[in-house]
Amino acid sequence: MANVFEAVSERDTLAARRAARLAVSEFNAAYCAVLDDGDLKDWPRFFTEDAFYNITSRENFDDDRPVGLVYCEGRGMISDRALAISETSMFGPRYLRHYITNERVTGIEEDGTVLAGCNYQLIETLSELPEGRLHQAGRMIDRFRPQEDGSLLLASRIAVYDTLLVPNALVLPV
Amino acid sequence: MANVFEAVSERDTLAARRAARLAVSEFNAAYCAVLDDGDLKDWPRFFTEDAFYNITSRENFDDDRPVGLVYCEGRGMISDRALAISETSMFGPRYLRHYITNERVTGIEEDGTVLAGCNYQLIETLSELPEGRLHQAGRMIDRFRPQEDGSLLLASRIAVYDTLLVPNALVLPV
Amino acid sequence: MANVFEAVSERDTLAARRAARLAVSEFNAAYCAVLDDGDLKDWPRFFTEDAFYNITSRENFDDDRPVGLVYCEGRGMISDRALAISETSMFGPRYLRHYITNERVTGIEEDGTVLAGCNYQLIETLSELPEGRLHQAGRMIDRFRPQEDGSLLLASRIAVYDTLLVPNALVLPV
Numbered sequence A, B, C: 001m002a003n004v005f006e007a008v009s010e011r012d013t014l015a016a017r018r019a020a021r022l023a024v025s026e027f028n029a030a031y032c033a034v035l036d037d038g039d040l041k042d043w044p045r046f047f048t049e050d051a052f053y054n055i056t057s058r059e060n061f062d063d064d065r066p067v068g069l070v071y072c073e074g075r076g077m078i079s080d081r082a083l084a085i086s087e088t089s090m091f092g093p094r095y096l097r098h099y100i101t102n103e104r105v106t107g108i109e110e111d112g113t114v115l116a117g118c119n120y121q122l123i124e125t126l127s128e129l130p131e132g133r134l135h136q137a138g139r140m141i142d143r144f145r146p147q148e149d150g151s152l153l154l155a156s157r158i159a160v161y162d163t164l165l166v167p168n169a170l171v172l173p174v
Helices: A004-011 A014-037 A040-046 A058-062 A075-087 B004-011 B014-037 B040-046 B058-062 B075-087 C004-011 C014-037 C040-046 C058-062 C075-087
Strands: A047-057 A070-073 A094-108 A114-126 A129-146 A152-164 B047-057 B070-073 B094-108 B114-126 B129-146 B152-164 C047-057 C070-073 C094-108 C114-126 C129-146 C152-164
Touching (some): A014 A040, A014 A094, A014 A114, A014 A129, A014 B014, A014 B114, A014 C014, A040 A047, A040 A075, A047 A058, A047 A075, A058 A152, A070 A075, A094 B094, A094 B114, A094 B129, A094 B152, A094 C014, A114 B152, A114 C014, A114 C094, A129 B129, A129 B152, A129 C094, A129 C129, A152 C094, A152 C114, A152 C129, B014 B040, B014 C094, B040 B047, B040 B075, B047 B058, B047 B075, B070 B075, B094 B129, B094 C094, B094 C114, B094 C152, B114 C129, B129 C129, B129 C152, C014 C040, C014 C114, C014 C129, C040 C047, C047 C075, C058 C152
Parallel strands (some): A047 A152, B047 B152, C047 C152
Antiparallel strands (some): A047 A070, A094 A114, B047 B070, B094 B114, B114 B129, C047 C070, C094 C114, C129 C152
């Protein structure tokens, strides 16, 4: 049997990172499709029960300030947020679209947790702004936990925005 | 010999979808490179003879209205459109660039047809607008038909835009 | 032993291009992460000693004019540029983010050099412009040279911009 050290070195190879990146890429496309469709009830199912979810500014992140426009500890809080957004019916006259690029896997931990990141843009279109505009641009810092069926769930997603239009009471998920 | 059911289950696996996604990604990059170069004469060759091509608004698409700014049934109509756009020489003082992200394969049918989707942006640059602007943002809903040589052709592409600047008589292909 | 012709045909297959594209994609994500972090001292290490680096307009590129806003022959000049940008401390109140899409491998040469391309956007955020804006959009034309350890280095990167906001004395690297 392989000992832990061998298990690690076996796991975190270039080939393992490449396979993980393809899986992360599939995850992100499915995740964004749910947000883009505007139906947030399926959004929490992309997270583990104990997941951490945070949207914070680059300035706060760089200064290690544990705050954020959105700050959720556990899938329960993520579900609450999904519900709150749905009930304020922001999605009627507003279209959103997420663009994920520059996906990277920066490490794979002993237990299989995948450390990943990407850049993102969120474009919003309003009826009074039919030409659309950049609503948010930044990067994601993610931890994915592999599940028994081989799928991935987010154990942690920190969205660090460079830029944010915030004319809204409720911040849109990314 | 495998019966139909086995053939299906063999085809539409995670590995098959991943391989298909990589092929779709290569297709999309080559497709957009032709559009970005502004030489539309090569554009129709990405479609099957009986291909359907449609550019429509998210509102019309969600309401199942079979209309569109562009609506082509068959490669013949797609070629006609390419010619019409070339002849109005819209590409002189205008640069276009397509950005494809969030590529997904959502299924593979029995005959090998690949169901796929992606998000897109079209950035345009005009001599009087050298800083560029978002011209169109939305998603593609695609059906790719594998050819005998292993390549893919579009049997159907529906571009559903959230947002569209339409100060133009002729809509640009995406 | 394989002769040269066999070596070529073996190398430049669909499978080889796909593997190369995944490697290029990993390269680009790591490259952009360094630029996005704003710490340019690591930027030159992505290039070969004799690398060519050029940022030029689509108009100049199409007319074969060997000029550019940035024009570096060799890693020495690239390092000089990194230093110059750092010293003018442009990165204090400015955030940058690079978005790479449409990555393609268009060929693999006999010596293993990978010919590749992609589209890019550069979004900038300034303290006086917190909503961000498109700073540059265009495409990359790249030559990657495989190293002995299996990694890639850029032997040549030509960034051809469709659009450019140039209110800056020093052009930002892409």
